[in-house]
Amino acid sequence: MIIVKAINRDYKVRNFHQAKWDEPIIFELSQRGERGVIPPSADCEVVSAVGDGVSVLPKNFIRKSVDLPEVAQHRVLRHYLRLSQQTLGADLNVEIGQGTCTVKYSPKINEKLARLPQVTELHPLQDESTVQGILEIMSKTEEYMKEISGMDRFSFQPSGGSQAIMTMASIVRAYHDKNGDSDVRDEIITTIYSHPSDAAAPAVKGYKIIKIFPDENGYPGFEAFKTAISERTAAFIVANPEDTGVFNPRIKEFTDLVHNVGGLCCYDQANANGLLGVTRAKEAGFDMCFFNIHKTFSAPHGCGGPATGAVGVVDKLASFLPAPLVDYNTDKEEYYLNYDLENSIGRVRIFSGVPQIVLKAYAWIRSLGADGLYEVAKIAVLNNNYLFNELMKHKAVDAPYIKGKQRIEQVRYTLEKLRDDTTVTTGDIQRRMMDFGMHYWTSHHPYYIEEPITLEPTETPSKEDIDEYIATLTHVLDEAYEDANMAINAPYRSSIHKVDESELDDSDKWAITWRAYKKKVEK
The missing domain is CATH 3.40.640.10 (Type I PLP-dependent aspartate aminotransferase-like (Major domain))
Known part of the structure; x- marks a missing residue:
């Protein structure tokens, strides 16, 4: 028996839970002797013409060991698919939150052309x-x-x-x-x-x-x-x-x-x-x-x-x-x-x-032509100002400067009032938005605007998409007033956790390459 439960599509805030895998990095998956693809040896004609391709190189150009991961093909596929499930992006969610970076939809036909x-x-x-x-x-x-x-x-x-x-x-x-x-x-x-x-x-x-x-x-x-x-x-x-x-x-x-x-x-x-x-x-x-x-x-x-x-x-x-x-x-x-x-x-x-x-x-x-490019600009500005006018209705949201005038393609808002009222910061709201599969960006440092958010919808999203983002952010802001700890302790349903930013100041606690990581753990 199947129990059917209707979903209220009038409610824009989606129930979301991101996959979370305790996935090793690719080097840790390495098993000596495993192969994904075995490349063929060079034909005899090639060898006779250019040799083995290695002995002609200067000795100081030849690595003593390559130290690449050795992983079977199906395990490589599994590894990267799991990582992809822990990633948000423009093809997965309503991507409005990356202000200044203009993450818009890229037609897949253009991807296909570039990969010919x-x-x-x-x-x-x-x-x-x-x-x-x-x-x-x-x-x-x-x-x-x-x-x-x-x-x-x-x-x-x-x-x-x-x-x-x-x-x-x-x-x-x-x-x-x-x-x-x-x-x-x-x-x-x-x-x-x-x-x-x-x-x-x-x-x-x-x-x-x-x-x-x-x-x-x-x-x-x-x-x-x-x-x-x-x-x-x-x-x-x-x-x-x-x-x-x-x-x-x-x-x-x-x-x-x-x-x-x-x-x-x-x-x-x-x-x-x-x-x-x-x-x-x-x-x-x-x-x-x-x-x-x-x-x-x-x-x-x-x-x-x-x-x-x-x-x-x-x-x-x-x-x-x-x-x-x-x-x-x-x-x-x-x-x-x-x-x-x-x-x-x-x-x-x-x-x-x-x-x-x-x-x-x-x-x-x-594909757009001159008229189409102008249409892109008009829709980007229209989308931004619709988002701007709707968000400004919330008591927690404000935007400094040019009161009563429209912005161009994005807005840098402030949640200073929310922080003063509840102690919830823009960083807390950022993490809580991850629990709904939404991206949200604050600002470049230093924060010249207190508790900033920078949002840019571009011409890509429809009114329905923007309404979904507005509804989700409104839900999170209202929730912060009702229970500040919900935002402060977020995220709960995301693949990431709350990062102790003080650790980022201690270079002994992180590494940006596998080689650097090995040096630190092998001390």
Whole structure:
């Protein structure tokens, strides 16, 4: 007999329980002699032509032991399937909670295209005549990026946003080196709500960082900015909108001031989700910008990689880009890799980056067209402001700045009142949301906004999806007022546990590689 119990679909909060496996790491599963796949030996013809492939290598290049895990195929499959059951992601849950990172749906047809053997079996050292297809895709994707941004040339070499910012900072350095004023121009200006890498990357290049704080409305303080500008200004690196979701409408006044003293202006446009077809870097007065293809252009975010931070520059900076660029030879009617860049900063990554990610962006842009890209921006802003207006109805939720005005693609909220009323922190709410299969992000450190949440729905979710997220977060906030310990002791139904963050400060208690782990446990 089957007992049927109807589920109330009007109630949006789902009953969820994540799988939790006491799963060893792959090295601990290793059993000497086990094999998943036994590769065939080289044919006699190959051996006679190139030898065994090892003896010709210098001895100091040959490892004495490889120390790879030896695991049977079915145990490898079981291992990774179990790990996958302990992971939340955009294909599994309503992914609204990863503010600033723009985790949107990536069409699976684009994944299929990128995994075709015609793409995966390409080698970067192939003769250019044999890779005309992917070179054409990269060239045409560059043309789309130029139209979207107003820039004149693009490089797809950087591995992601932070490396793209480092690339821009390197171009700033090289540009001023060529002009002979690097010794004087030793300051980079940014804002506190721009991505932290906008300060960190130029700091690595040796620049002094000047941070501009917001005025009472959340816009970068204009008077403070004017005071910061001087002959020492090498560049201005900024995100707009900033991580608060507040867009600075006076940005052209800021870039004009920088240009007046001979500095460069660099646009952190990693997330342009709410601006496609609306504003461009060129008209805002920027000399450089970058897009995170794994954010704005729908390639998967990929837990930090593979990714592409596409860097675009105006004409006067094109020769400083990382080489090679993809160009077209009209006489031979073929694409080629151009290494002849007079002032190139050199490679920031080997070869041309990750062409498969560029291919996914190309397919996404082509499928949408100009009108579709503009529609993406409109829906992303609509979704964000619907979420914003609904969450702001809850007594625990507030958002500083521009009261009564809409945000762009995301909002940085505050749960300061909840903490004051109940002692429950944003970190507690974050862990409790895991019990419902929901992701939730707080903020970059330091927390300039007390008890922050940063949410970004993008254009992906439907109204029903957003309502489900709102209902779940509302349930958790209401619950915190009724029983604070429910949030404080969370999670209960997630695969993770409550982490003692003090342990993260003790390097003897963690290891980031198997080799480091073995050194510590074998002491």
